[in-house]
Amino acid sequence: MYEDIDPEKLRMNLNDRLKSLHDLYSGDLISKGTLSSQLFELITSREAKSFWDVTMKKDITARRMLTMLEDPEQWKEDSSAPEEDRQRILKKRLADIFFSAADSYDYVLEMLLDTANLPHFESIMSSRNGKPSVKKSGAKLSILD
Numbered sequence: 001m002y003e004d005i006d007p008e009k010l011r012m013n014l015n016d017r018l019k020s021l022h023d024l025y026s027g028d029l030i031s032k033g034t035l036s037s038q039l040f041e042l043i044t045s046r047e048a049k050s051f052w053d054v055t056m057k058k059d060i061t062a063r064r065m066l067t068m069l070e071d072p073e074q075w076k077e078d079s080s081a082p083e084e085d086r087q088r089i090l091k092k093r094l095a096d097i098f099f100s101a102a103d104s105y106d107y108v109l110e111m112l113l114d115t116a117n118l119p120h121f122e123s124i125m126s127s128r129n130g131k132p133s134v135k136k137s138g139a140k141l142s143i144l145d
Contacts, residue, residue: 015105
């Protein structure tokens with residue numbers, strides 16, 4: 001399915017979009033609210049989904065566990081939030097990552113995608129990517145739940 005996708009080209013395109021958003025925000029042309037909405041649109045794009053699937057998805061469990069261990073309080077706060085507030089929380093988290101991670105666009109992109117693909121934001125991501133949201137049965141529990 002992803003044989004003909006060039007992950008490096010996807011990374012470069014996504015990084016260019018992040019740089020453009022940075023330039024717009026630093027030039028005072030967009031507000032923080034608009035920036036967070038645009039970051040949300042970026043990570044829910046087909047390009048970002050393909051990049052996630054090709055390069056990062058195979059390590060999803062390890063990535064989620066690392067995120068949970070790095071900041072258990074944030075994990076608890078996000079996962080216990082009502083479903084109707086989670087998109088707003090996700091957008092805020094995306095903007096926070098964008099502002100706090102000034103290392104490189106590669107790192108920012110990876111952090112944005114890791115955050116968006118956490119279990120408590122998964123329903124938002126799947127509904128944005130055209131898949132119906134599937135509720136998990138309460139009978140199966142994971143260490144990440």
